[in-house]
Amino acid sequence: MSTSARPSPASSRQPLDVQPLLAALEQRLGYWLPAGHESDRVCSAMREGVLAPGKRVRPLLLLLVARDVDAGDAADPLGLLDFACAVEMIHAASLMLDDLPCMDDAALRRGRPTSHRQFGEDVAILAAVALVSRAFGVVAQAHGLSSECRTQAAASLSCAVGLQGLVQGQFRDLRYGKGARSAEAITATNELKTSVLFDAALQMAAFATGADAAARQALARFARDLGQAFQLLDDLSDGAEGTGKDAHQDADKSTLIATLGACTVRNRLHAHLQSAERHLAKACPHGDDTRFFVRAFFDRQLARLS
Amino acid sequence: MSTSARPSPASSRQPLDVQPLLAALEQRLGYWLPAGHESDRVCSAMREGVLAPGKRVRPLLLLLVARDVDAGDAADPLGLLDFACAVEMIHAASLMLDDLPCMDDAALRRGRPTSHRQFGEDVAILAAVALVSRAFGVVAQAHGLSSECRTQAAASLSCAVGLQGLVQGQFRDLRYGKGARSAEAITATNELKTSVLFDAALQMAAFATGADAAARQALARFARDLGQAFQLLDDLSDGAEGTGKDAHQDADKSTLIATLGACTVRNRLHAHLQSAERHLAKACPHGDDTRFFVRAFFDRQLARLS
Secondary structure, eight states: EEEEEEEESSSSSOOOOOOHHHHHHHHHHHHSSOOOOOOOOHHHHHHHHSSSSOOHHHHHHHHHHHHHHTTOOOSSSHHHHHHHHHHHHHHHHHHHHHHTTTOOOOETTTTOHHHHHHHHHHHHHHHHHHHHHHHHHHTTTTTTTHHHHHHHHHHHHHHHHHHTHHHHHHHHHHHHTSSSOOHHHHHHHIIIIHHHHHHHHHHHHHHHTTTOOHHHHHHHHHHHHHHHHHHHHHHHHHOOOOOOOOTTTTTTOHHHHHOOHHHHHHHHHHHHHHHHHHHHHOOOOOHHHHHHHHHHHHHHHHHHHO | OGGGGGGGOOSSSOOOOHHHHHHHHHHHHHHOOOOOTOOOOHHHHHHHHSOOOOOOOHHHHHHHHHHHHHOOOSSSSSHHEEEEEHHHHHHHHHHHTTTTTTOOOSETTTTEEEEHHHHHHHHHHHHHHHHHHHHHHHHTTTTOOOHHHHHHHHHHHHHHHHHTTTTHHHHHHHHTTSSSSOHHHHHHHHHHIIHHHHHHHHHHHHHHHHOHHHHHHHHHHHHHHHHHHHHHHHHHTTTTTSSSSTTTTTSSSOHHHHHHHHHHHHHHHHHHHHHHHHHHHHTTTOHHHHHHHHHHHHHHHHHHOO
């Protein structure tokens, strides 16, 4: 599809209001992670890890892409929320693990003490594992979606977590992050750390809406560019106030900023965003909520840095 | 079904040879966990955690029960092996996590250095999480089984890992294992630590073979008794040679042996085994390989202790 066939440009529309989606998402997360007895610290750590205020980028992307891909609203909205909850649980678990003393040893996350600081290392690890497991349980039971769709989603999510995804990205960051790395090696690690879970989220939206192979391929390319842009934004934000994370956590890491400089990184970020929009337009002929959301998100985050 | 309707007693049969099943299982585990590049320590830790010699009790139970329940061999044998692999991956991951310095801080497992001693704490944690995720991926892609069956199996496995299963059992052991506990509290924790994964394995066999609700309920009761018997055997084995684990790992724990004494524990173990056999007979009208396997296993293990 050429860009001329895209819907009206985002700038001519009413600002996209994601609050209703966010509210529905957080209500559903609470449904899957009900409060337990006060003494059940693992339950508390799971809830804190997932329900603490966050940007919810991955589940929102899943929900928005499902809307933009699926003109006929074929997918069960509650089932889509379930898929979105599963993705957010995986993301929260990955943050809890990344923050551990034997990994990044972080003190702050989302403006609060990290999970192991609040609950102890053992509870943080158990809660993260329980969240990963819960995520797959939620996918397996997602409301109103076919068994076929749920198994496709589970397989996709499994790849995103494991040896070709988050786990491998974190391992490479831990082992090689402090030595000199080529820009290519950093880009490859960033893809594992960020793009693969974006891709899994979008593929889950595609499975739920019955999107065709061409749309799924375009979404995969969108995810790759978007993941890179996100990671570059994260690198640019290190040291900035208001991230809710330890400042200068990456000070001794070989990021692309250390390798190429902030100016080149900003240019790369914009190039990835432009490429991401092109792929997105191919996948989503029926709406541009996703494009609007991504553009607004980056505009806001980049404005805070300048 | 009354006990008189059971097949010929195990004692009148040829000894059950599980070697062909074991060989097929280990070959399939190798298929799902192929060797990676030497530098990929997470991959090595995953393989070591799963492929190091073990008793394979959970996957063997799954395979044997599927045979005993399913006279018509309705389930795809390779799909059953896939389910069995997933259960073994979850079990291996739980051992790697239990052994961590912030948990049981164990040095030996299956006669070898524990995962964090071999690979470092960060790699051990990442490998365990990758195994949990891989297990769900394997279930989602299990060969020749219906999507419906695979989603049922994933939901069952998710419950066994999470807040109502292994994670909760380990948490209670860590938090309350060293203080005084009632026999009831210890039994409840043992159920979470052992019975729930047995149950998930057996329910997965039941889903794959299309067993009815009555058989599934009988298998759940069998799993509960068998899990208790296993945990008591494990307690009795603490300090014995040849377990492959740290000796006297439970010396400061409030086990049932410390609470009730070894003689009462042995009697309880036998009572659980008898009860387990009764439930098993109800679930499995078509064969008694499982009963034979369980009996031979406990006879062998108990003989080593006397």
